[in-house]
Amino acid sequence: MSLFDLTVRNVKRNFRLYSIYLFSMVIGVIIQFTFSSLMYNGDIMDALQNRDNFRMGVAIASVVVFVFIIFFILYANSFFMRQRKKEFGMYLLYGLSERQITMMVFYETLILSAISLVTGVLLGGILSKLFGMLLLRLMQYEQVISLSFPLQSILSTAGLFLLLAVIISVQSYIMVNRVQLMELFHAKQKSERPVRISAVLALLSVLLLVLSFAVISSGKGSVFWKDYATWSLIGVTVGIIGGTYLFFRQFAGWLLQRISRSRKYHEGNTVLWTSALRFQIRGNTLNLTFISLFSAAIMMLMCFMTINYKVQFDAVGRNLPNDIAYQSLDQQTNTMIDGMIRDSEHDILFHFTQEGLEVTPVTDMHAIVENPEYYTSDVLLVPEHSYNELIAQRGDGEQVELQGNEAVGLAQGSDFPRVYEPGTMPDFTVRGPEQTVFKLAEIKDYAYLGWASDPVRSMLYKPAVLVISDEAYSRLAAEGTAVRKSYEIYGLSNARNAEALSREIHAIVTQTPDAYYSSFADVYSKQIESSSLMLFSSGFLALIAIFALASIIYFKQLREATDERLQYSILRKIGIDGRQIQSVIRKQLLFVFLPPLLLGVAYSWFIIKYYILDSVAGYSGLTGMTWGIMGVYFLIYLLLYLSSTNLYYKIVSENP
Known part of the structure; x- marks a missing residue:
């Protein structure tokens, strides 16, 4: 042969x-x-x-x-x-x-x-x-x-x-x-040997997990992450991995030991399922630790990518709130661009020409924005009435009411918008060329002009904008010392498909060096296509990961069930019927399946809640969607548990 x-x-x-x-x-x-x-x-x-x-x-x-x-x-x-x-x-x-x-x-x-x-x-x-x-x-x-x-x-x-x-x-x-x-x-x-149990190590596992959750739940605005970010990350990582390992190695063994010393230990079938688990702890520790961490990684991946996908639809509009906006050029060029827009397939919903004053900040830009490197070095002062006129057209409900030298900083994408009470308003000084001191009444997570964009490179930089009262603006404009700049702002129908129109206008505007140009269409298709592909790819990876995880559990149970056929054969000979054996198997596997699932859900929820959901609190429906993803994972895990119990029983029912 x-x-x-x-x-x-x-x-x-x-x-x-x-x-x-x-x-x-x-x-x-x-x-x-x-x-x-x-x-x-x-x-x-x-x-x-x-x-x-x-x-x-x-x-x-x-x-x-x-x-x-x-x-x-x-x-x-x-x-x-x-x-x-x-x-x-x-x-x-x-x-x-x-x-x-x-x-x-x-x-x-x-x-x-x-x-x-x-x-x-x-x-x-x-x-x-x-x-x-x-x-x-x-x-x-x-x-x-x-x-x-x-x-x-x-x-x-x-x-x-x-x-x-x-x-x-x-x-x-x-x-x-x-x-x-x-x-x-x-x-x-x-055969496996039972692990030596230490009550101290069992307590240490719980302490490590509790401390890790405490640091995570403190939020990224806490002193742990602001001043000691590296050490906090190392501590949480060690706490989660080490705590999980000790939880299954020591705490689970300690819990089974406590059950074995209870008065009702010999009642029912407790002896049967706990004794088997005590001998499997050594072999299952690494597997259960891996399953817990892997489950958390799968859920965090899907939650993060799904949240990113959902946020992108609103985020593009928040980053580039104007369908087309550009710095006003000479009259002939402005008229030509207006004609191009009117001749396109995109109807004009509104058109504003708005003016602002360009000044140089004296106060550190961190006072009004979190990442100054993304913004222009100069600040554009916008009068209250112009700002409110555009905002009313958008219907965003972000109007302002200002008096005297009060001002509102626009910091779109800020994680920490602030409103200052009278008497606590910080100063923000600008020079144009005379120095003027404004009182910051609020820092808004909002954009007036939005990112400057490019059809190829997408988002380039943000204009730094300070909304000031009409009274202050009129005074500074009358002085004639600040540089005046005006902007053409258009609202279009079906703006998401205006890539071709945007390329034509961009080619004209950029002939003037450093002229501002922004278009919603330049970013929309790139952001949506990329976030869709990321979600789709992560879904594929999660599918493979879940199947791999299921295989690890499935193969592990298959091997253990095959090895234990002789023991279950003896149980049947001494009078243990099939229903009792099924009960033993369900309890035994529940002890293996449930703790990794609960720990995985806890890890993923705490990280997603305090470091992603809290950062996008302005977007609705994300919390429910996150729980929905975890619910789907729980359902898959439940089906895997039921399948494993049936397989386990089928194998141990065969003659060894």
């Missing part, structure tokens, strides 16, 4: 074990092909405004997906090989060499890869159409997506799994070559 014939017989004889491995490989092919095919789908590329950015984004994400799939398949193969140690021991006993066993594994991998490649490409082609429609829906495009199987995607996916076949063969050779023959035969007879 040839090695190839032996390979085929192995696959037929151990179909259930092979089917789990095959399923993992099929999922890997589907994910890789589905994601890579998006880059070569002509319908998607036709719909996009920024094709080069999309290709680059997909290429980068494809590499991450590629690496993730390799590690996932290698983990599945590692489990697969450990389950077959006894089988390999028999082959060695019958005279096969390590090289021949490796060739047999290589043949198996080629067969499974071929099956998974054909199946995965067929299913991936169907799913690529669905996911392509979803991606364009996120971008708010209505393009129809056709079913396609790009040759480039097929070749790249086939190349990936050919590379995996070689890597798996090397991994298998190392695993077979490193163990002794007797170890192979007794691989499944090794």
Whole structure:
């Protein structure tokens, strides 16, 4: 019998074990092909405004997906090989060499890869159409997506799994070559030893977690993060990782020990499920720690990307509140630009010509903005009535009422807007060329002109704006010492699709050096397409991560259930019925599933709440959306728990 014939017989004889491995490989092919095919789908590329950015984004994400799939398949193969140690021991006993066993594994991998490649490409082609429609829906495009199987995607996916076949063969050779023959035969007879429990270490685990949560919940405005950010980050990281590890290593063992000393320990089936867990703590600690941290990472990734996507729609409008705005030029050029806009397909909803005074700040710019490097070095003084006129047209409800030398600083994107009470208003001094002192009544998270933009480079810089009272403005304008600047501000219909118009106007305005120009359309498509791609890519990564996490749990329970069939067989012989065994399994696995889930949810919620949601408090619906994502993850985890309990019971019900 040839090695190839032996390979085929192995696959037929151990179909259930092979089917789990095959399923993992099929999922890997589907994910890789589905994601890579998006880059070569002509319908998607036709719909996009920024094709080069999309290709680059997909290429980068494809590499991450590629690496993730390799590690996932290698983990599945590692489990697969450990389950077959006894089988390999028999082959060695019958005279096969390590090289021949490796060739047999290589043949198996080629067969499974071929099956998974054909199946995965067929299913991936169907799913690529669905996911392509979803991606364009996120971008708010209505393009129809056709079913396609790009040759480039097929070749790249086939190349990936050919590379995996070689890597798996090397991994298998190392695993077979490193163990002794007797170890192979007794691989499944090794038993875990209970961990020595320390009440001090159990208390330390709780203390580390509590301190970590306390520092996180203090918020980024606290002294921990303002003055000791590096040390706080190190402390929280060590506290979470170390606390989680000790929680499962010591606190869980201490809790099981306390249960074993209770009066009702011998009632019901408590003895059965707690004793099994005490012997599994050593082997489960790293897995449960990894699952807790990995779960938190998955939820934080999805929450952050979803919040970023939702915020972008409003954020572009807040960053660039004017559909088109530019510094007024000569009369002839202004008239020409106005004609271009009127001749375009975008109706003019409103048009204002507004004036301001350009002055030099004497007071440090940090008094009115948080990041002065993003702003112009000069400050534009805008009269109260002009500002309110434009704001009324926008309907934002951000009007101001000022008297004397009162002023309002506009710091769009500020995390800490402020309102000052009379008597506490700080001074802000400007020179134009005479010095004038204003009293800051408020710092608003709002923009009057918005970012200067470019059709290619998007956002460039922000004009620093100070809204002052009409009385103060009239006085400074009458003096005639400050530089006057006027701006043309347009509101357009369907402004999000005005890229072509914006490029034409931008080319004219920028012929005047340092002239201000801003267009909503310059940024909208780039921001929405990029945030949609980031959300879509993170969703793919989360999908792979959840599947990998499920596989880790699934493979772990499969191995433990296989090892414990003899014990459960003895329980059945002494009169424990199937319903009681199911109850024992449910309680035992609940103790394994629930703590990592709760810790993962707690970590992700605290970080998302105090460092993301609090920064975007002005956007509605984000908290509910965050809990919705965590709820979906909880549901997936619940289904995984129920599936694992059923699998566990099915395996232990078989004769050992």
